[in-house]
Amino acid sequence: MAKNEVSSLDHNHPLYLQAGDTKGLVLIPIKFTGPENYALWSRAIKLALRGKSKLGFVDGSCVKARYKGELVEQWEKCNAIVLSWIGSIVSNELMPSIVYASDARKAWNDFQERFDRSNMTRIYHFWTKITTMRQGTDSVTSYYTKMKDLWDELDVLALLLCCDCEEARPSIELLKSQCLLQFLMGLNESYNNVRSNILARRPVVTVNKVYAIVIQEESQRSLGVVDTHKDPLTMLAGKTQGFRPRRPGMICEYCGYKGHLKENCYKIVGYPQTLKVRRKVVNLVELLGSLAAEHRLEEAISQESTVQQQRIRCRDIFLLRKSIHNS
Secondary structure (H helix, E strand, O other): OHHHHHHOOOOOOOOOOOOOOOOOOOOOOOOEOOOOOHHHHHHHHHHHHHHOOOOHHHHOOOOHHHOOOHHHHHHHHHHHHHHHHHHOOEOHHHHHHHHOOOOHHHHHHHHHHHHOOOHHHHHHHHHHHHHHOOOOOOOHHHHHHHHHHHHHHHHHHOOOOOOOOOOOHHHHHHHHHHHHHHHHHHOOHHHHHHHHHHHOOOOOOOHHHHHHHHHHHHHHHHOOOOOOOOOOOOOOOOOOOOOOOOOOOOEOOOOOOEOOOHHHOHHHHOOOHHHHHHHHHHHHHHHHHHHHHHHHHHHHHHHHHHHHHHHHHHHHHHHHHHHHHHO
16 A cells, blocks of 8 residues: 555655656756855755755755655655755765755755855845946956846845736836946946947837847947947957057056056956067067177178288288388
């Protein structure tokens, strides 16, 4: 009867084990190392456990006391497998916490108490990174991806209103507008005209549409198809350039030179590879020219020395002949 009860479990039941639910199975490609990646790891493993119908073993909704008979042994088996899944994605230093835990929930709670930072601290950390993020030398795609990752992690900590009612709509629109402004704030100054045009649009466009507009602008610039009324591109992110057009009237606050701004200063963002190669070539040419000049100088000195020696020899012969003639 008990065996029939185990074999008749529904495939969505937390005690049901599929053929692939074996010990040591790696559910996610992230290894838990400490507080620096606990938030990402815990969310990823919870999603994986939910997909396996085993989330109840760590959140407390599937406890052994609910079952009797052979189902208790089935619970123990499932609990051991969940513990092995967690143990396969933690660092070696954290393995004792898994091995000596009596059940998966206790191991999970132990990690949570030791490594989970307060939500306010993490929210502050994410807000700081978002507000200070700048495109710099990144391409628009790379910059947007980094920004979106921070938005997604922040959404997990500070849950947004998902209600589609009329009362919640203004709050949702405000949050979307904040993302749009954050993305525009971090763009390089070379996108000033694009930024101004987007801010002047009514109704306000979504951040995804703005991303598509900026990507199109970046693509046109990389092909040299740029509106003549727009400011020239001083540094194309994602494409190394050896030439940086100068703009009159601009002075860098960092190095003091004219023709560029601080955010595009090579002394801050680094010199393009082609410019470094060109500098090396120039230095090599100058070195070769210097060596050639030194060689020519040595030849000239050598020739002058030879002429001088010949003159001295002729003078000695002349004096010798004169002495013989007088005697």
